[in-house]
Amino acid sequence: MAKRNTISIDDVLTAVETARDKVMADEVKQLIKLGLPKNVALKMVAERYRQRGEGEEEGGGEQSPWPDMG
Numbered sequence: 001m002a003k004r005n006t007i008s009i010d011d012v013l014t015a016v017e018t019a020r021d022k023v024m025a026d027e028v029k030q031l032i033k034l035g036l037p038k039n040v041a042l043k044m045v046a047e048r049y050r051q052r053g054e055g056e057e058e059g060g061g062e063q064s065p066w067p068d069m070g
Contacts, residue, residue: 024049 024045031041 020049 027045028041031044032038
């Protein structure tokens with residue numbers, strides 16, 4: 001019978017977050033190569049992944065997907 005390896009949910013979440021962070025960093029590097037300022041590139045990527053960029057307050061300026069219900 002095949003041996004089953006088990007991993008915890010925390011390990012899966014950590015792997016997903018690490019992969020997401022790498023993809024985001026690669027996207028920022030490419031945007032900077034295209035000539036965008038670093039802060040603009042960081043903000044664009046953070047918005048794409050719905051995260052706060054550097055220097056943004058938590059919860060401030062966050063838009064609801066349904067503006068009339070926000």
